[in-house]
Amino acid sequence: MKSGVGVELEHLWIRFGDFVAVRDASVKIEEGEFFSFLGPSGCGKTTILRTVSGFQDPSEGRVLIGGRDMAGTGPNKRPTALIFQNLALFPLMKVWENIAFSLEVRGVSKAGRRKRADELLDLIALPDQGDKLVDELSGGQRQRVAVARALAAEPQVLLLDEPLSALDLKLRQHMRTELRAIQQRVGLTFIYITHDQGEALTMSDHVAVMREGVIEQVGDGKEIYDDPATSFVASFVGENNAFSGRVTSLNGSHAVVDTEVGALRARIATAARGTLQQDDNAMVFIRPESLDVAADGAAGDHTLSARVVNEEFEGQSYHVFMEAGDGGSPIKMSLTNRGQAHISSIGGALTLAYDPDQAVALPQGALSDQE
């Protein structure tokens, strides 16, 4: 099996008439890494994947695979294999014929094709299923057949277009682990498209978060989650409580922002350091799990007060839903269940505290509209 090669996008623009699907995207994907494009539907991530696979031509900019410019190279000539969202297995062929289709194209003898298909069926833990029809397999099995079919083409880059979206939750979580394991076993470069941040964070070495055709941030899972570069990334990846306001003071790596719940101190995101100025419009993001009930009498710029609207007990954790002040922004706090009593009665006031290092200050910007 060939090893993976790197993929580079250089100032990629893709337009459909007046609509700009991808804006000036530049990203360098290292060989053998699991790279995800994460974003809401319509953000241009699938377009990028189709451009890498060769089904879409860039309007401007270049795609390099293994250092070679791919302009003018069709999808059938690129060292990539694409796994479609609906898998696109061939329903009239047997499982092994599906897997061996790329070998058939290359003129490999029937015995050779069968042998390779059986090897790949072993790899995906579906031995002896080769003579079935695709329809006779379960969703998860079909998923794995699609992976095997793509691997049979001996690609250097495997492209996956939300292949898990049709599976139920449990199977999806299982397939995440499995995909990641396959990727590490075969050592190929995987480019994965998803709108599910859980998938992106668990599987990827690096994630590019996209919004309206623009790559907003590239980083590993922890960077994306803990140190978002824009307010969109902060609100799209994971849950976040957002408070808008104005910067009242800057102090090295921290800023104090005057918000509807009072002054809030937060670490300035790496991407905003040096650009966020006094009196700028800014936002403070505090994760639900970073909030806690304040000790009695606590006050200052790392506390806020809220009114409890609802509480959900989920077993491993409590989720407390609140609003800032009276009828202000919604606030969510998640507490790990360590056997403590319920937090508070509904309608009651509560003072919350957080560690300013765990909160992030960013320039005011668009938020994710997903709920």
Next chain:
Amino acid sequence: MAAAVRKFIEKNGVGMAVFMTLAVTFWIMVLIVLPQLTMVDFSFRFKLPPDAIGGPQDQWTTTNYEYFIKGNPGNSDGWNRVDVTVFTRTLIAAFFVTVFNFIVCYPIAYYMAKVATGGWARMLALSLVVPYWINEILRAFAFRIIFGDAGLINTMLKTLGLITDSIDFIRADIALYAGLGYAYILLMIFPLYSAIESLDRNQVEAARDMGSPWWRIHWRIVMPFAKPGITAGCTMVFMLSAGALAAPQILGGPSSLWFTQIIYQGFFEYFNWQRGAAYAIILLGSCMIIVLSLTKLFGGKMGEIGR
């Protein structure tokens, strides 16, 4: 059975159930089965003067079928050279018209189903349908004019300096094959179109992504998927070409006969309805056998046609 009947009545109401039963029975019995049975009955009887019908001479016989093979007793060939030759040629010609039709229509159907979009696709479909607003016989005559000695094609070829003398398209039967091919083009395109249309575009892209050249994509992915449509289209075109009368009558060369013309002669020139009926049954039976065996050969199922 009784339960099925009760369910049918419950689902449709008594009035509707009775009407549907009667309508379907009428359609099948009066419009399909009885006329065909009459033809079968006719084909096994002697040609008799009216007053002898029902008399002692009115017996079952296979004379008409024997005539198709042997011809008149004591003819010089020992077999019915003319009729058998025309019959064979008709079936072979209809077969090639069907193949030719498929080759022309498949790319058009694929283009309409998977490549053309929006208004352009509708425009294309319309431009295929509009010519069929004109009567079949008028269309055949139009072809005769186009392919005639001083017709459009000969004039064009002469103007371009490619030929000096007119080509006799009619005598060479080119006009006939073109006319037959054109007459049933829609019956080929639409089954193909509707079959290909339901193919997931990703299947084609997946095959392409795996390095497949275009012809293999069609051979391995699109055509197997469209097989019910191909079967339906080819069956209709073959049956109708073999059974066509107007186009061979108008476009056929002076020396070429279509088997339907011989059937026609049997009925209306020799007033031998019995022989005409026998010939019609021979044609129908042969066509059905050919279609069924070809369908079986290519692994299709007749039931899939209705899909």
